[in-house]
Amino acid sequence: MRLTYSAEHAIITAMKVTQKDIAVRLNVSPSLVSRALTGTADVIGASEKTVKRIQEEAGRLNYHPSAAALALRGRPTGTLGLVIKDFDDPFFGHMVRELQRLAREAGYSLIMTGCDSKDSTTMDLFSLTKFGLDGLVLCGSDFLPDGLDALISTGLRVVQIGVGKKHNGVTAVCVDQARGMELLLRHLVELGHSQVGYVGDNSDPNRRRENLLATTMRKMGMTIRREWFIRSGKTGPDAGYEGMMHLIKIGHGALPTAVVMADDAFAITALRACHENGVEVPADLSIVGVDDIPFARMTIPALTTVRQPTEKLVRAAFSLIVGNGETKNRDCMVIEPELVVRESCAKPVR
Amino acid sequence: MRLTYSAEHAIITAMKVTQKDIAVRLNVSPSLVSRALTGTADVIGASEKTVKRIQEEAGRLNYHPSAAALALRGRPTGTLGLVIKDFDDPFFGHMVRELQRLAREAGYSLIMTGCDSKDSTTMDLFSLTKFGLDGLVLCGSDFLPDGLDALISTGLRVVQIGVGKKHNGVTAVCVDQARGMELLLRHLVELGHSQVGYVGDNSDPNRRRENLLATTMRKMGMTIRREWFIRSGKTGPDAGYEGMMHLIKIGHGALPTAVVMADDAFAITALRACHENGVEVPADLSIVGVDDIPFARMTIPALTTVRQPTEKLVRAAFSLIVGNGETKNRDCMVIEPELVVRESCAKPVR
DNA sequence: AATATTTCTTAAACCGCTCTAGTGAAATAA
DNA sequence: TTATTTCACTAGAGCGGTTTAAGAAATATT
Known part of the structure; x- marks a missing residue:
């Protein structure tokens, strides 16, 4: 008998009905009850009428199996885990949704957790x-190596989405960022841009993007102006705004003609910074984002961006996790990004 | 190495470190390990150095207690659950983040799941x-009543965030929507608006908001034009856009001077619809949103909106879940919304 | 009739952990 | 010296299921 105490009155919650309750009531053994309730009829080895009797009694008593007991018993839990870096970023939100859909379709349920700061990561993983997962998807990079290693050493299937570099043998799905930068720069050059800047922050993936942009620019023979490569000190939604403000302030009179933003959230807030300073996009300045979040096509002007194909990423990750045979055990699956041309980039006037 | 093969899911479940592993390795009894890891030092009845030895070994082996076993044993699992309706909505994303922070600070870990469509809800809950939570936060309304009842009857502490009406005895935290509408309308009236429309969709909370707006308008003596109350057929990011397009098309020549959007996501996309049709905001049309998502102050024009104070909501929900004494067992905590005046509302020209 | 086979049912171990009730041994008290 | 207390630890049952090996009863085979 489980007693639950509530502020005013002591309330006695009815004990949860167990298989044993059914067994006692029908005067049969618990194991028979178990098999009658779970096994398929022909495998059971129990008389039909007994099975029916048990099932009826289970229904009558409103019996529901304890998942804790099931999990403890070591049966696959039909549960996939997802760790998301930042729920405030709409890009991840979209990812979550896709993965959830896929999981549901395959009969899995999905549980997830976030991990804001670096040091909390291991605990979050x-x-x-501890709930006994069948697989784990990591989304958003920079997880502590030791946490990861510990996880993998348990034999759990882990797939990481969106990291550029392979991380000590973790199976990964990533977007070909170099290719994205190439697509983007080619587009800008075609429009006539040669003065390109970048606004990002200090996070791992954004610094990586910065480097990639620089190397690709160099490869294409474009000159790089160090002062046009901004790392905003802020994080979160304000980072893009701050970065762009900074660029406009220091670049007074000598702005680049196009700026690559670390991602669409950065770009959206940068649009605002431009607006506040009378910088017209795309007339005075072209802006390009990365991700193609749902809002990207709703901004004014609509955002030209390098789409990270969410569905493909998620589908790939999923197949790596639950996949059998062919798709298993690949080190890294690379997804091609796509350039989405909208309004925020145009021919430079200068 | 323990490898379990399952026919159903064809997944090899991970080997987990158990207390027994630690016990064997240190040549002590499992019960001692248990007590060393859970009990308070002075209650334990074990030598300090042994306790330390056990704790160190636990850390070294990356031991984490099995939630299933704890749940089965009727112990708190140190885990809070969160069910989110739609991860694509930035408002919820923000909420997740806040709750996660709070949970972490209190030593809980937070796991969550989404529930897109109505019918999947029970399964998601x-x-x-099933793994034994210490509390559950429901966020985003419309959960199936029977699912909820079943949940609550298990004795689990459940708090619902953001529902207007109390739902069969579920403890709830909600924003005073009527007050929000009042704040908003008062502001519009002060600016000189009398022709107010609404764009929402068919979802429960948005229909409720629609009704609330109408009754508040009536209460304030404003006339309601049925054709200015739009329920977009779409859902998701496009709903606001579609709805506004529709309003502009049908209202040709007789637009309201202000439109209340169901939430900020709706408003942002409506801004786009206005832009595409040459409707200037706020010159031709004032637009007001609800929520105050992070992007709301970044749009052009910046969004005037009724803020649902995320931190307060989350903090309230949290205290109801883990709270002791005073904050416990309240049926419904009501949070006051705040009007955030930005650029998207102005005096009407007409 | 005796044995073999099938059919129905049960006892018991196990999953990881908690917790009560011990068990020795050393330390203190009588 | 013996009785008592303290201390550090162990044994074992039980949470709610599953599962394997084995026992009893009914039916089939020789």
Whole structure:
């Protein structure tokens, strides 16, 4: 008898009905009840009428199996885990949704957790795994190596989405960022741009993007102006705004003609910074984002961006996790980005 | 190495470190390990150095208690659950983040799941619950009544965030929507508006908001034009856009001077629809949103909106879940919304 | 009639962990 | 010296299921 105490009155919650309750009531053994309720009829080895009797009694008593017991018993839990870096970023939100859909379709349920700061990461990883997962998807990079290693050493299937470099043998799905930068720069050059800047922050993936942009520019023979490569000190939604403000302030009179923003959230807030300073996009300045979040086509002007194909990423990750045979055990699957041309980039006037 | 093969899912479940592993490795009894890892030092009845030895070994082996076993044993699992309606909505994303922060600070870990469509809801609730949670936060309304009842009857502490009406006895935290509408309308009236429209969709909370707006308008003596109350057929990011397009098309020549959007996501996309049709905001039309998502102050024009104070909502929900004494067992906590005046509302020209 | 086979049912171990009730041994008290 | 207390630890049951090996009863085979 489980007693639950509530502020005013002591309330006695009815004990949860167990298989044993059914067994006692029908005067049969617990194991028979178990098999009658779970096994398929022909495999059971129990008389039809007994099975029916048990099932009826289970229904009558409103019996529901304890998942804790099931999990403890080591049966696959039909549960996939997802760790997301930042729920405030719409890009991840979209990802979550896609993965959830896929999981549901395949009969899995999906549980997830976030991990804001670096140091909390390991704990967050394990906060999921202690529930007994069938697989784990990591989304948003920079997880602590030791946490990861520990996880993988348990034999859990882990797939990482969106990291550029392979991380000590973790199976990964990533977008070919170099190719994205190439697509983007080619487009800008075609429009006539040669003065290109970048606004990002200090996070791992954004610094990586910065480097990639620079190397690709160099490869294409474009000159790089160090002062046009901004790393905003802020993080989160304000980072893009701050970065662009900074660029406009220091670049007074000598702005680049186009700026690559670390991602669409950066770009959206940069649009605002431009607006506040009378910088017209795309007339005075072209802006390009990365991700193609749902809002990207709703901004004014609509955002030209390098789409990270969410569905493909998620589908790939999923197949790596639950896949059998062919899709299994690949080190890294690379997804091609796509350039989405909208309004925020145009021919430079200068 | 323990490898379990399952026919159903064809997944090899991970080997987990158990207390027994630690016990064997240190040549002590499992019960001692248990007590060393859970009990308070002075209650334990174990030598300090042994306790330390055990704790160190636990850390070294990356031990994490099995939530299933804890749940089965009737112990708190240190885990809170969160069910989110739509991860694509930035408002919820923000909420997740806040709750996660709070949970972490209090030593809980947070796991969550989404629930897109109505029929999947019960399963989703269950997918979280089955491992034994210490509390569950429901966020985003319209959960199936029977699913909820079943949940609550297990004795689990459940708090619902953001529902207007109390739902069969579920503890709830909600924003005073009527007050929000009042704030908003008062502001519009002060600016000189009398022709007010609404764009929402068919979802429960948005229909409620629609009704609330109408009754508040009536209460304030404003006339309601049925054709200015739009329910977009779409859902998701496009709904606001579609709805506004529709309003502009049918209202040709007789637009309201202000439109209340169901939420900020709706408003942002409506801004785009206006832009595409040469409707200037706020010159030709004032637009007001609800929520105050991070992007709301970044749009052009910046969004005037009724803020749902995320931190307060989350903090309230959290205190109801883990709270002791005073904050416990309240049926419904009501949070006051705040009007955030930005650029998207102005005096009407007409 | 005796044995073999099939059919129905049960006892018991196990999953990881908690917790009560011990068990020795050393330390203190009588 | 013996009785008592403290201390550090162990044994074992139980949470709610599943599962394997084995026992009893009914039916089939020789």
